[in-house]
Amino acid sequence: MLKLLHIIPSMSPSYGGPSHTLQQLARALKGKGVSVTILTTHHKKETTFKDQNAEIVSIPRLTDFIFYAPLMGPWLKKNIFGFDIVHIHSLFSFPAFIGGYYARTFKKPYVIRPFGTLDAESLRHHPIRKKIYFELFEKKNLQGAQWIHCTSRSEEEALRHLGLRIPTKLIPMGLILNLDNDKTSQARDRLDPQTFGKKKLLFLGRIHPRKGLDFLMEVISKLKQRRSDFVLLLAGSGEEKYIKTLQQKIEKENIKDHIIWLGEISDRLKKRELLKQADLFLLPSHRESFGLAVVEAMEMGCPVLISDQVALAADIQEAKAGIVLPLSTEQFSNVICDILNNPKARDLFGSQGIKLVKEKFDLGKNVENLIGEYQNILKNNSSLCPINLK
Template sequence: MRVLHVTAYFAPAYGFGGPPRSLLALCRAQRQAGMAVDVFTTTANAGARLPAHPEGVDVEGVPVSYFPVSAPAALLGATSMRRALGLAAVDADLIHIHGLFNRTVWMGASIARAAGVPSIVSPRGMLEPAALAHHRWRKRASWQLFDRRALHGAAAWHATSHAEAEALRLRDHDKPIAEIPNSVEPVTVDEAARLEARQSAGVPAGAPYVLFLGRIHPIKRLDLLAAAFALVRASVPAAHLVIAGPDERGHRARVEPLFAPIAANVHWCGEVDGRRKAGLVSGATTLVLCSDSESFGMSVAEALIASVPAVVTRTCPWPMLDTVKCGYWVPQTPEALARGLIHVLSDLDEARAMGRRGHELVAREFGAPAVAARWAAFYRDVAAMRGSRQESR
């Protein structure tokens, strides 16, 4: 089974949030399961562009070809990718396209049609209402001109959560949809890494801290978190808040003043990765996520696998926090968010028990072997469609 993954951005372009990281984990799991996997992507990055490697380079065991972004850069395309991807498609069993609303997606869909290779589209949350509202008019035009055909012309779709799958079914009741979560790999963290991460963030020794891990972007609703944490501080004065993630388009300057009344207990770390990120996650008392929309919410899975409970709003697809009792799934209001955080911070023994239950959940449901096996079965079904006429609308 040879699979070509086509995406506008890939690891280490972590400034784009969770998708580059989760896609790398997916490719690693698929390679370990014996699949032949190749990634075609661009040099796009939230900061400085990545080095171009059109000939291919190894990224943690995954062969990746990086093609230089071509104008207009905002559309995240690489003209030089077309020939290489077209040649690779001849021997591929299927093409897996990630995201929407960019030239790389359109190219991948076009080449799949031309080569008669079945394609799968993973929208990665880009069809959620909150995501569609961002750059609304540009996305409406893109949908009519390119993305509608790319999506509906695919042999099948993929959703990372039940909520995303249900939203996709409203667009086409007959399209095969695989509901497969992102895979999560456990990270070994020692006490030294936790201590270093705490010190680098400026959190006092022994103080409990809440961790926000993600892009500094309007959709993440840090304004709501500011109001919620002010309520938390009134109840748990020793609590601290660590905000770790890349600043997207200067949004931090707009939202940071909202934290001014509690600034002494709020720590901005910027983008974190590797040992520092693992130490911050493992050392947190709880993780918080209150986005307007998430197709999955990778930071929640990363916290749970590290035995850290999570407090997440119901705008994100984590109802199992309540059912498995590994955190709190709450309404998207400052008061509800604060109540969940206060519950965790006020009973550290129960917080540790929730963390253990969360670890067991993620290891069982989102572990790399289990997720890779589900992908292998779905890929076999889709690859069998080769030669059939893909729907084009």
């Protein structure tokens, strides 16, 4: 049995996409007979994450800054021999650094999934600090990897722009399709009466500045000038400070009557039902290294409108599976108004979205490619990767 160690800074839902996609990946790998252990960290105020598809080893961290968890090193030193391959998720963190260090020390092959940490927008955030950290730690980490796991074409392009001569493998994340056998009706919840007879716009994801929610409130303000028969459903969790900032923005734009806060929706069936009821899914991100929520929306036939900063934008445009726009409030509000008036267009985008998910984002198929690449690593490194059988 193939034994994998996945290392990620956090599995908390508040960490967003990386933890969510790793949950999906663990489930798909388990379905193929692969043993998965996830090494992560937790803050003293957080409850320890549990997952039925993987063994979770969560080390307490002393600070949220680079997710510093000093006890992770001793754990790796003691246990890394029990795994065939190490898969590191995200960079510029202590777990990524220490995972790569011990993998190299004990000659365990490893791969890295940057999850957007190497794209231009991310590197512009604290650029001096990141440049120093990159030269001291991450360059050696990347150079020691067997290959870099990219989940989108834009992520591959970002690596090329950095001039990194490291092999890449493009293996998208996605969803395990047909998992619930269309049982969404069993999870139907009554929506707020405020939604009755209204067109439902939906944002589903982490409540975070990167998601463009401040921009979206300005779009809603413009849309309100043209029509009143709509509500924006906000489904997700985030830092209380930022949520308060958004609430102030909503008051300022005088759009409170058009906004409904749903909070975090972790139940898969409830999430699918919400997507099924929505008329249009919105993701106006300033930066998005993948966009699993977009895939979830398309799987349910919900038409999507996203910014051109979402990594899946090119795939969606090519497949005519949704609408991709620059971050212009005028363009967003105009297109939303038009698409809400055109049920045929919504149905067409919805059906094309379903087709695209089946073709490119079926995780059951994509994980077979990933396992094949893992096996190629072991074939090429059999003499360098002794496994402790004790």
